[in-house]
Amino acid sequence: MKKFLTIGLLSSSLIMGWNSVKADTWDHWGIKSVSEEYNGSTHTFWKLYTINASSGEATFRKNFCRYSSCQSSTGIPRLRDVSDIAYPENHVNKDSFIIREYDGSGDVIYKKYTLNNGSITGETISTATDYWFDDYSYTRIRGAAQLDSDGNYYSDIGGQMWVKESADGTISWGKTGNTTAIYSLSENGVSQNGTNLISRTSDGITSIGANSLKLQESGGLQKMWATDNSGKSIPINITNGSKLLINGRDVQQSINNVGALSAALTGLPTVPTDTNLACGIGSGTYAGDFAFSGGCASKLNKNLAINYAASLTLPSKSDIGYSDTFSARAGFVWKLGKATKPTQISMKDKKVMETKIESLEKKNKTILSKNQKLENKLSTLMARLEKIEKIALGESKSKDLAVYPLK
Secondary structure (H helix, E strand, O other): OOOEEEEEOOHHHHHHOOOOHHHHOOOEEEEEEEEEEEOOEEEEEEEEEEEOOOOOOEEEEEEEEOOHHHHHHHOOOEEOOHHHHHOHHHEEEOOEEEEEEEOOOOOEEEEEEEEEOOEEEEEEEOOOOOOHHHHOOOOOOOOOEEEOOOOOEEEOOOOOEEEEEOOOOOEEEEEOOOOOOOEEEEOOEEEEOOEEEEEEOOOOOEEEOOOOEEEEEEOOEEEEEEEOOOOOEEOOOOOOOOOOEEOOEEHHHHHHHHHHHHHHHOOOOOOOOOOOEEEEEEEEEEOOEEEEEEEEEEEOOOOEEEEEEEEEEOOOOOOOOEOOOEEEEEEEEEOOOOOOOOOOOOHHHHHHHHHHHHHHHHHHHHHHHHHHHHHHHHHHHHHHHHHHHHHHOOOOOHHHOOOOOOO
16 A cells, blocks of 8 residues: 555536635545554654645645554554545535544554534444455545646546636536537526526626526616627517516517507597587507497586596407506696687588588579670660661661661
8 A cells, every 4th residue: 555645626526516626725635544643652654735836835634553553552443454544435515525434452443533614523323334445555636736837726527527717717528539618607696508698797797698688786776688699689589479578568569458448549529619518438559459348528617627438448369467448538628818719610510510511502693694694685785776876877778787676
């Protein structure tokens, strides 16, 4: 057996929870045989250390007797097999391990040792577990865990994957044989194959994805937006059947319903014209949703009118969340200032005016006909007058004399 055995931090410590090795300043357990004086006698001990593989700095933690004479003389525990410290299966976590010792009567017992705040303590545990490695003289886990020359932690224990902590604190995972990290974890976030999964900047902006969704709490508000790979803000499209709910309310369905409800209300009277009360029903549609409405308008006096109406949508197909299905309105209309003649007339007044116009047109035709007859007679009289003037002036010839039979 070699006088100096070391073992790296084990894969079990990675599974049960990782703390930075740089914070602990060591990454290996080490044990070596040393003969030294103890209480006036020389004994051989197995001396346990913790070691920083990068710097080689070692810190003594505990003595174990190598021989029975040492144990009987000093009372210090004696290891049954120093190789127990080398088996990964014996390491409960990164700070605790289980080994076999001989008690004062020579029986084998199991002890669990834990390093905490620079002090190592042990407790006897009850176990009768038979390990597969008990059948072998030596075993070695595949891979290694160590600090490289740059002080970066690297482990490929088990031969299936590797784990590395870089100088900037970034922890990376990858498959053995491939130097590209599958996942990387740093104080800024997590990435996959070099592409951002989730990250957070110093100004509090959380980014999800490569061309990412952005989240930021500012001024008591939670802001949200999206960007493309150039950092330009782009629309957020909620699709593939997903619905946007706000406090359980289906936003898209509510917008459609409001559009249909408003359209239905516009078809109802607001101010009656030639009556004191007017009522009506209406309908409207928006984005495939339908609504129906009903309402009335009443003229209380010549200066004040009131109107009121309500609309209701048909049941929607949404089975998630709820939406607005009812809308109502009410209003008053006051006439202020000096009243002016309306530019519009009622149907009754229109009928009367049309009758009068028709009568005037008939009278105009009669007058025109009489005027035409008068014009004809006037033309005849003018012609006779001209002939009389010719006779009076002696210019007339016999042929110019008209024969006009006297009645």
